[in-house]
Amino acid sequence: MSKEIKLKLEELENLSILISDNISLGNYNDILQLDLLRQNIIKSINPDHAINFKNDLTKIYEKNINHVNTINKNLLSLKKESRHSLECFAAYTKK
Numbered sequence: 001m002s003k004e005i006k007l008k009l010e011e012l013e014n015l016s017i018l019i020s021d022n023i024s025l026g027n028y029n030d031i032l033q034l035d036l037l038r039q040n041i042i043k044s045i046n047p048d049h050a051i052n053f054k055n056d057l058t059k060i061y062e063k064n065i066n067h068v069n070t071i072n073k074n075l076l077s078l079k080k081e082s083r084h085s086l087e088c089f090a091a092y093t094k095k
Contacts (some may be wrong), residue, residue, distance in 0.1 A: 012041045
């Protein structure tokens with residue numbers, strides 16, 4: 001995610017918090033202005049940002065799948081080695 005979009009999302013979150021705080025305190029005078037700022041930020045986030053974000057998430061997902069598959073292969077290998085070691089140990093203890 002680009003720094004620009006990250007900053008816009010943080011600003012959007014801060015504005016939403018301010019709006020919520022003003023509503024809780026009964027300060028309705030500033031809400032309209034804060035909401036207009038919030039809407040402008042939302043409008044400034046163009047579809048390219050969403051596509052880039054989706055692509056980033058897809059890459060992370062694919063890496064995650066690869067890591068899980070690697071871990072499962074390693075786990076299977078360790079189980080086989082462990083089973084073999086246990087069988088050897090059991091054979092020695094019978095004597």
